[in-house]
Amino acid sequence: IAHIYPNSETPVKALDPRAAALDTFERRHMGPSEKDQLEMLKTIGFESLDELVTSTVPANIRLEEPMELGSHTSAAMSETEALSLLRSMADKNKVLKSLIGQGYNETHTPYVILRNMLENPGWYTAYTPYQAEISQGRLEMLLNYQTLVTELTGMEMANASLLDEATAAAEAMSMCVALSKNGKKKGAMTFFADAQCHPQTIAVVKTRCEALGIDVVVGDATSADLGDACIGVLWQYPNTRGDVVGDAAGVSARAHDAGALSVVAADPLALTLLPAPGTFGADICVGSMQRYGVPMGFGGPHAAYMATSEKYARRMPGRIIGETVEANERKGRALRMAMQTREQHIRRDKATSNICTAQALLANMAAAYAIYHGPDGLQDIARRCLGLAKAASSALNKAGIQASEPAFDTIVVKCDSASIAEKAEKAGFNLRVFGPDEVGLSFGETVTREDLVSILEDVFGVDAGDVDALADTSSVKGRNNLLPHAVFNTHKSESQMLRYLKQLEDKDLALNHSMISLGSCTMKLNATAEMIPVTWPEFSDVHPFAPREQTDGYVEMIASLNADLCKITGFDAVSVQPNSGASGEYAGLLAIRAYQQSIGEGHRNVCLIPVSAHGTNPASAVMAGLKCVIVKSDDDGNIDLEDFKAKAEKHKDNLSAIMVTYPSTYGVFEETITDLTRITHECGGQVYMDGANLNAQCGLTSPGTCGADVCHLNMHKTFCIPHGGGGPGVGAIGVNAHLAPFLPGHTVTAVDASTGDSRGSESAVAAAPYGSSLILPISWMYIKMLGAQGLARASAIAILNANYMAKRLEDAYSVLFRGANGQCAHEFIIDLREFKKAGVVEEDVAKRLQDYGFHSPTMSWPVPGTLMIEPTESEDRAELDRFCDALLAIRAEIKDVEDGAVKLEDSPLHHAPHTMDDVVTDDWDRAYSRETAAFPLPYVKDSKFWPTVGRVDNVHGDRHLICTCPPVSVYEE
Amino acid sequence: IAHIYPNSETPVKALDPRAAALDTFERRHMGPSEKDQLEMLKTIGFESLDELVTSTVPANIRLEEPMELGSHTSAAMSETEALSLLRSMADKNKVLKSLIGQGYNETHTPYVILRNMLENPGWYTAYTPYQAEISQGRLEMLLNYQTLVTELTGMEMANASLLDEATAAAEAMSMCVALSKNGKKKGAMTFFADAQCHPQTIAVVKTRCEALGIDVVVGDATSADLGDACIGVLWQYPNTRGDVVGDAAGVSARAHDAGALSVVAADPLALTLLPAPGTFGADICVGSMQRYGVPMGFGGPHAAYMATSEKYARRMPGRIIGETVEANERKGRALRMAMQTREQHIRRDKATSNICTAQALLANMAAAYAIYHGPDGLQDIARRCLGLAKAASSALNKAGIQASEPAFDTIVVKCDSASIAEKAEKAGFNLRVFGPDEVGLSFGETVTREDLVSILEDVFGVDAGDVDALADTSSVKGRNNLLPHAVFNTHKSESQMLRYLKQLEDKDLALNHSMISLGSCTMKLNATAEMIPVTWPEFSDVHPFAPREQTDGYVEMIASLNADLCKITGFDAVSVQPNSGASGEYAGLLAIRAYQQSIGEGHRNVCLIPVSAHGTNPASAVMAGLKCVIVKSDDDGNIDLEDFKAKAEKHKDNLSAIMVTYPSTYGVFEETITDLTRITHECGGQVYMDGANLNAQCGLTSPGTCGADVCHLNMHKTFCIPHGGGGPGVGAIGVNAHLAPFLPGHTVTAVDASTGDSRGSESAVAAAPYGSSLILPISWMYIKMLGAQGLARASAIAILNANYMAKRLEDAYSVLFRGANGQCAHEFIIDLREFKKAGVVEEDVAKRLQDYGFHSPTMSWPVPGTLMIEPTESEDRAELDRFCDALLAIRAEIKDVEDGAVKLEDSPLHHAPHTMDDVVTDDWDRAYSRETAAFPLPYVKDSKFWPTVGRVDNVHGDRHLICTCPPVSVYEE
Numbered sequence A, B: 001i002a003h004i005y006p007n008s009e010t011p012v013k014a015l016d017p018r019a020a021a022l023d024t025f026e027r028r029h030m031g032p033s034e035k036d037q038l039e040m041l042k043t044i045g046f047e048s049l050d051e052l053v054t055s056t057v058p059a060n061i062r063l064e065e066p067m068e069l070g071s072h073t074s075a076a077m078s079e080t081e082a083l084s085l086l087r088s089m090a091d092k093n094k095v096l097k098s099l100i101g102q103g104y105n106e107t108h109t110p111y112v113i114l115r116n117m118l119e120n121p122g123w124y125t126a127y128t129p130y131q132a133e134i135s136q137g138r139l140e141m142l143l144n145y146q147t148l149v150t151e152l153t154g155m156e157m158a159n160a161s162l163l164d165e166a167t168a169a170a171e172a173m174s175m176c177v178a179l180s181k182n183g184k185k186k187g188a189m190t191f192f193a194d195a196q197c198h199p200q201t202i203a204v205v206k207t208r209c210e211a212l213g214i215d216v217v218v219g220d221a222t223s224a225d226l227g228d229a230c231i232g233v234l235w236q237y238p239n240t241r242g243d244v245v246g247d248a249a250g251v252s253a254r255a256h257d258a259g260a261l262s263v264v265a266a267d268p269l270a271l272t273l274l275p276a277p278g279t280f281g282a283d284i285c286v287g288s289m290q291r292y293g294v295p296m297g298f299g300g301p302h303a304a305y306m307a308t309s310e311k312y313a314r315r316m317p318g319r320i321i322g323e324t325v326e327a328n329e330r331k332g333r334a335l336r337m338a339m340q341t342r343e344q345h346i347r348r349d350k351a352t353s354n355i356c357t358a359q360a361l362l363a364n365m366a367a368a369y370a371i372y373h374g375p376d377g378l379q380d381i382a383r384r385c386l387g388l389a390k391a392a393s394s395a396l397n398k399a400g401i402q403a404s405e406p407a408f409d410t411i412v413v414k415c416d417s418a419s420i421a422e423k424a425e426k427a428g429f430n431l432r433v434f435g436p437d438e439v440g441l442s443f444g445e446t447v448t449r450e451d452l453v454s455i456l457e458d459v460f461g462v463d464a465g466d467v468d469a470l471a472d473t474s475s476v477k478g479r480n481n482l483l484p485h486a487v488f489n490t491h492k493s494e495s496q497m498l499r500y501l502k503q504l505e506d507k508d509l510a511l512n513h514s515m516i517s518l519g520s521c522t523m524k525l526n527a528t529a530e531m532i533p534v535t536w537p538e539f540s541d542v543h544p545f546a547p548r549e550q551t552d553g554y555v556e557m558i559a560s561l562n563a564d565l566c567k568i569t570g571f572d573a574v575s576v577q578p579n580s581g582a583s584g585e586y587a588g589l590l591a592i593r594a595y596q597q598s599i600g601e602g603h604r605n606v607c608l609i610p611v612s613a614h615g616t617n618p619a620s621a622v623m624a625g626l627k628c629v630i631v632k633s634d635d636d637g638n639i640d641l642e643d644f645k646a647k648a649e650k651h652k653d654n655l656s657a658i659m660v661t662y663p664s665t666y667g668v669f670e671e672t673i674t675d676l677t678r679i680t681h682e683c684g685g686q687v688y689m690d691g692a693n694l695n696a697q698c699g700l701t702s703p704g705t706c707g708a709d710v711c712h713l714n715m716h717k718t719f720c721i722p723h724g725g726g727g728p729g730v731g732a733i734g735v736n737a738h739l740a741p742f743l744p745g746h747t748v749t750a751v752d753a754s755t756g757d758s759r760g761s762e763s764a765v766a767a768a769p770y771g772s773s774l775i776l777p778i779s780w781m782y783i784k785m786l787g788a789q790g791l792a793r794a795s796a797i798a799i800l801n802a803n804y805m806a807k808r809l810e811d812a813y814s815v816l817f818r819g820a821n822g823q824c825a826h827e828f829i830i831d832l833r834e835f836k837k838a839g840v841v842e843e844d845v846a847k848r849l850q851d852y853g854f855h856s857p858t859m860s861w862p863v864p865g866t867l868m869i870e871p872t873e874s875e876d877r878a879e880l881d882r883f884c885d886a887l888l889a890i891r892a893e894i895k896d897v898e899d900g901a902v903k904l905e906d907s908p909l910h911h912a913p914h915t916m917d918d919v920v921t922d923d924w925d926r927a928y929s930r931e932t933a934a935f936p937l938p939y940v941k942d943s944k945f946w947p948t949v950g951r952v953d954n955v956h957g958d959r960h961l962i963c964t965c966p967p968v969s970v971y972e973e
């Protein structure tokens, strides 16, 4: 079929830039050359890509017509064309200096961090640090981040980031459910939110509470009667108007007295000056680290933090980096992910949080910012913000305009807000409008003296006077002994910072070194051209609540992206608001619930979930207020259709939804998918498709074609947003028309109709109207540069690559689960359980792969004792071959053990990975050679990647939870 | 003195962004914190920086007043301020699509190369690959480059780049002087240049010939009588009008018949289609690689290439990368600089070329571009250019407008050029104006179909017709079997390219890993903020011959830079045209010569040069037509004043100039500098100062203050332009008023008066009016962000760092040459000659330093058997200490040998550097441990840098010159 493979009859358009056919984006994005594709097809027994696809994708869901895109053109654009079209959109954004505040402030990203971290594939193409030994760089930076948060908040421990401040507050609320003494009285629980929290935070908490049947009471936390059902009190510090309550300890005490927890949403820059929440009884502290050097980007991505006390550690959602030791004799210090979304794995349907992908890259940027500035520098910046606010307040009051006394960077001014905002805009500033007669001004790092004078004189028409004197903050000491750790007091020159970043980067295996074939994660190329617009100021410097007239460019780009995604998914509407796949699941299930409520079916509360589902699925279902019912799999890895039918039938009256991943998490295009969707609909349920595996579908089939009603897209998988070492992500959701009115809305800015319908404020699932807007251009570029045909070919080649590898490996390993005609989809599982009897476990193989220069595939998920391999279309044949060679060589090493030729303790498998330390040591006492340890195949030497620590000791790490940098006393030795 | 060290009384301007005092650029640029500075001062016996400076810089040249800058403000700007001021200038450049051609074409820099090479400190902060074992990455890429050039030209060998096409042609002319049979008849020599060469090339050749007394004859190379004094024939292929002579072999034959060499200036993109110059008798081939992915940048920097036959190899100027073997048992393949500016080192005053810094980074970009596109891709691009030109020509001719038939990408059209150029500009295009009734159109890679249609319809008012059919080039086969080497046929996907670039980068030690204390090279921080504007399209996409009205931004920036440099140097005028320090020397000496001619002193032709001078000095003098007379040094490393006086006196009547480096190449502030300048002037000579060491002078003294008349500034040393692994560079020259009229001019664009006076076309020393304009923003940013005081402090801290290190090392090593009060300047020399009796030579120390993670200081220059250490102000104390610790540990290793405790062959010194291969081998038979080999001090393990090959065998490399990639047959095994 012509739409899958280039037709040789296609006339060459000699002058078309795309006719320089060898320099198409498609050619750059795909790994195997056309020649290699043909040879690989031959290896697996096919003549053409299309034949392979026909044999792999069930006929009943195969697209009948070539896919088209929804905006501009379906044809592929060159890098230049796509960038210039995008540039024309970017230019429609009007970038004013934003003093809106409300959780978002302008900040300087130090250039050394910008170029060497945010724009550096060594940092942005890494995955979540599952393989600790080759991830010590970002693990160290995340530990720095946790230490920073812990110190700023005065709490005992912090996690390695959450999605945004608003969802972090919602996560805190969920912790309160579990932790509060009042939690028992379910159904009757209330959650109190101070009225002076940021409105988007209250909105997101409300959305979350509503699904759980928890009442949110909004009022004055210093005085309201909390009642006896209150599980938590959320309050902002300084609050959204810039004030700090007089008796902070009193608020916490009142919460505690009521049996509730005190949840403080605090500004981390203010915390360099103001007393830490830990000193006034906070139980959980959350906030946004955006102003620590991360561009506003129209709302995201940024890292949110969460900190709590040690006793609540195991209730904290998200990932926590912790210290452990090497499992070898050395017992050297090593870092690892100590905890992550535990409940999802352990108590799936009891999970209280669905967080998975977080904001690692942005957390790392924030940590780097703090390291570069150091405690003195941070306090310097904070003092300037305070000084500006003070000067503004004084000058205004002196001129008879009533302005609040700032606790930190924000003041509220009485005035005719409409006319003042208009004058401000003319002078180049955005202010916050609080109503007809108040505006807010938040002074961030980038505000200059000249800006202040202009605001006073041009906007308010008052005499600026001696602003320097008015801004004097010399008496403001700030917190004592802040951040005494060496790392925050060392890297002060740019050379030092550059080298520190480089030193960490070098410890981490990322896509710029070799393939990362993590099944279900789709670690494809993150092309440079896609990354270019991310750091255009026209995208990065826009406040999420900037007046709508200033954001035409963003809205146009998002509308274009959504239109394309509609075509790709076969749906009618899309929302890009969710900040991760898991958030998308939650948002999608909420849409289903709201729809069902709207048609009088609000009682439907059962969610069918296949046993093979990702842990986020049941967790999201719980968060959406659903009861999970698990559906079995058959031996071929398919959903057990009989079990499914029985359960659907049984829960018919209350069936809300089924969640199904397609192709399945086992990497199979299940033939029964249309039966499944049909039966679900017959039983009155809706079909939620988990789109993590969409990379096998694009242009070949679609969620819509399969009969799904809603689907989330991990844009950080299929659509090229880099994983950043554990986030950011975008979990856009697509829906059928009947669900469109129930897509997430927003309380501050109406979500534009052209970009997805809104159902108003109570439905927001993220702090910003369009979520992580700043990284959407990445996906937009990808789609535009591949075009409709290219997208289809990407899926086809992803399938080809997986099948080629499966073929190469199948004699050595048993490949589990294949489709009806014997093909896997875009990923496949190899079974290692048979080696267990020889003592070799999956971890041995995963760690040994590091010696061969490779990141392990997904380990023990979805099937324990297996590896799931997903090469993606971007890996070339030679790389696939090297990886297969490595796995085959490892198989031979296993065989030596199986045969008894080598004892397990004498096998390199057992000791893997091997560090420099290991092989350079003077007392080598292994049964195998050092060269076998470090250079097991010839190609390895060409670009040896050294794990920096030996195999980490997980048990030790779990038993001794240390998740901040070593205390300063360590350095004092 | 307040201008050296911050006065504690300085009032803090609380709101000034700079008042966030901890985040000034100065703080980021300097290595040692203020606290460390004070402690280091104490270590060397001073109370303050100013006291150190007073004791170091002779009083009679110390600036009396604080230095000021010449433009905007003398105060330091923040990164943001400086960038926004520069942005306002950039916005004044008007970026049109340039079809001017004439040696410069628009090109797409593939983003993967842009981000991972041009914007990546791992590539741009490396130095010339003097230490081969830790430079195999860029050596490999340069070998790729040489292979590319060799293949394209069909010549036997190529060098690793020259400065630009015009100077490359002049270098070729110099080769002709040495190689032509007619060379003997000196004085009577002529050099023939075809009139259809690019005019800027002819101009630069003329400048060069004039100084040497060689007549340039411009005419028709296909027919002119060459006479019997002709040493070479330079002709362009395709020529500047886009034509190719019918009988190419005939032109070469005529040259050969006349006893001259055939020098072909060829377009490397055209060479993918047209027959190679090697096939028609070319002896030397030169050209610009700009259109291989390097932005035009208003003229530079770009790599020029030179290729010749093997028999002329040792006459080829510049650096050549060659293959050799490891000196160890392994004898593995290794790369090194096989030859470089040999004459400068060996036959100093007989040198025919002064080339030193070249264009490594740009050559590497060009090679990467060719690798990414591959032979097919390059031919594809070339065919498109040809197709566009053909279509334009056909459509115009069809419409009755006379247009030439293109040989490649360029056509000449008969028309009213003024009105057509105006229409073109309106439509967004720049054309080349050949006179009142001709315009030229060169179609580069970026021209689109729409552009062509617009040019035909909007500019020429003709019907575009079926341009696709007109552009058909399917019959143009292009050259057969072009670039068959594996490297040009492998890295086709972006992932592959990314990994290849990363793999090479990882082999090279650059400033992002550790200090590179190369004396005389000033390897200071190249700050990211300085690099940011380099890739702004408003700077990078400007054609050097764009109409003057379009380049206001550039001219304003350059004028500002020049004004600042005047203040810094104490001079009256500056030219930034020279593309390297050595070019600056040559330009400066030419200015002196022209001045002397203008006052009737044209007979003055003696140049005094201290024996300690850098090899480029005598070479430049020779090129300027001067006779070198060498002046001795005394035992303290100072110029022997008696010898100097005697020689100045002796040559009084013919004394043209003295060249003096200050502080001296020995790192000493000679007290006698003012005597020397005075006496020179008294003898009627001019003082040329080599400003390579200006980093010790800024704001403390100045060339002008010392009495110099002219000085070149290595902007790639003092003013932060990164060395790029061996270039680019800018060798701006500053002059006193009387020399200002003799600064280099330009033949195409008048050099703007505000940016340096012009003396017209015959005085150009580079192809582009402002040389390497694109990298001037780097220096501009540096100066603006440090401000006048910061510049002074940079010099003071550079002096502090050097003296601190000298102090730490002086008990272990003898430190040669210090100033009157016992201080060195910004660098110092340690003597290793005393270890020779124990068999330990300087190379052992240099290579052993690699095991400690450091790049060796400058080895055996200016004094054989020594190391010259220049830390620069950007290195922090801990880094200085680590380096000193390494040298002290090495000293202990030397002592073991001296003492007989360890035999030389048993010492790690002898076997250094140690590769992974070495220490991981199973048969380790050394007397020391593997750990001693690889991790000789504890800090090394934290970020081990592995040399990728063992010590290279220089002798083998010299004997077996292999300077292209292995032939394809190698891969066929």
Ligand SMILES: Cc1ncc(COP(=O)(O)O)c(C=O)c1O
Pocket: A355, A356, A357, A520, A521, A580, A581, A582, A583, A614, A616, A617, A661, A665, A690, A692, A693, A714, A729, A731
């Ligand atoms: C099948 C599946 N569903 C959902 C998710 C959750 O996505 P996210 O990590 O973006 O929240 C994942 C993540 O890997 C996944 O593999």
Ligand SMILES: Cc1ncc(COP(=O)(O)O)c(C=O)c1O
Pocket: B355, B356, B357, B520, B521, B580, B581, B582, B583, B614, B616, B617, B661, B665, B690, B692, B693, B714, B729, B731
């Ligand atoms: C003292 C001295 N003069 C001149 C030069 C030549 O400068 P360039 O390499 O820029 O041509 C150098 C180069 O290092 C040098 O050290």
Ligand SMILES: O=C([O-])O
Pocket: B128, B356, B357, B520, B521
């Ligand atoms: O390149 C140098 O001569 O330092």
